[in-house]
Amino acid sequence: MPDVVFSVDQTKSMRDQAVPGHNRWHPDIPEAVRVKPGDTFRMECREWTDGQIGNNDSANDVRDVDLSHAHMLSGPVYVEGAEPGDLLIVDILDLGPIPQQDSGPVAGQGWGYTGVFAKENAGGFLTDYYPDAAKAIWDFSGTEVTSRHLPGVRYTGITHPGLFGTAPSERLLARWNAREQALIDTNPTRVPELGLPPLPENTLAGTATGELATRIGAEGARTVPPRENGGNHDIKNFTRGSRVFYPVYVEGAKFSGGDLHFSQGDGEITFCGAIEMGGYIDFHVDLIKGGMETYGVTTNPIYMPGRSEPRYSEFLTFIGISVEDETDTNLYLDATLAYKRACLNAVEYLKKFGYSGELAYLLLGSAPIEGRISGVVDIPNACASLYLPTAIFDFDIRPSSSGPSYADRGSCALSS
Ligand code: ZN
DSSP states (O other): OOOEEEOOOTTSOGGGSSSOOBSSBOTTSOOSEEEOTTOEEEEEEOOTTSSOOOSSSBOHHHHTOOGGGOOOBEEEEEETTOOTTOEEEEEEEEEEESTTOOSSSSTTSSEEEEEEOOTTTTOOTTTTTOOSOEEEEEEEETTEEEOTTSTTBOEEOOOEEEEEEEOOOHHHHHHHHHHHHHHHHTSTTOSSOSOOOOOOTTOOBTTOOHHHHHHHHHHOBOSSSEETTEESOOOTTOOTTOEEEEEOOSTTOOEEEEEEESOOOTTOTTEEEEEEEOEEEEEEEEEETTHHHHHTOSSSOEEEOOSOOOOOOOEEEEEEESEETTTTEEOTTOHHHHHHHHHHHHHHHHHTTTOOHHHHHHHHHHSOOEEEEEESOSTTOOEEEEEEEGGGBSSOOSOOTTOOOOOOOOOOEEOO
């Protein structure tokens, strides 16, 4: 096992760790640990809400989740010799739930959860159709999961980190805050909100105290969106064996992350659509000096997926186009709407087998489904497709002349 350079006692909040992590992006969050290019090390991670969600049959905790605490990140890791303009090479060697802890109250202790966020609290991709909070608890068995809330389903997870990235420079942070505020200003009262501006309340700034901590709270960018530094990509293919090249914007790169997922479908459509957990992740780091300019990689990470992922070879694929069915309105090459329609089409199909809309939504968020942008030139309709692996069901999900095998498929956890 590699040296643990960032450790987490899972019985405590991230705020009460010997060296706490952080929940905002800011260049001045003090380094938590120092490593060298060529080093291999382990980081332990809290589940992203810092333990707000329980292993129970009510979604009230998802409904009431306080996003000002999120995401609870481990780090920053200072990489010696890293300078602005370099590319930080990050190899994901291994990751998983909290080791040697198969039961307990914290997600990652043998279990994880998927949540549908309420429309008033950030919502989800289908929030106009499913505005209320919902939750499914998943039990881990080796590489597989099952859920008491989702009978008839068992699948192999595609384990990955939802969120890792480097610290922004002061200038880059200012750009983020300005452009995101400009978007929010176009409709400041929208539900769900268009973006999340800096929020001093519940800011955790690592080991910073006093004036510095106050400034980080006032300026620090929220961790929900992905940005130039990486951040909350929620790319399910960041599996073991992946190599990510992150732009470096500050001395030491200040690499941080967390939000480990046991599994996730493309799009993470319920917002909290992965199977969320705390756990560990092992890295190897190196540098390409001046790599941002050399490779033209200045506003985004690039990466090479690992070769470890579930082997599903048969899919039932749902297609969506950029038409709002309810109003018969065409949107011009809108890939987001097309993917939304593909998801809704899959939900309607799954209802014929006895799943509620919420259960189908939770399943599409968490299972290793493939989402693809299939066509964006065939005016006026964009075309997206969603590939549902047929082998994750213990009954035949394929269409046939004998009709769907309807059964009582239970209920997910709902809010009261
Ligand atoms: Zn997550």
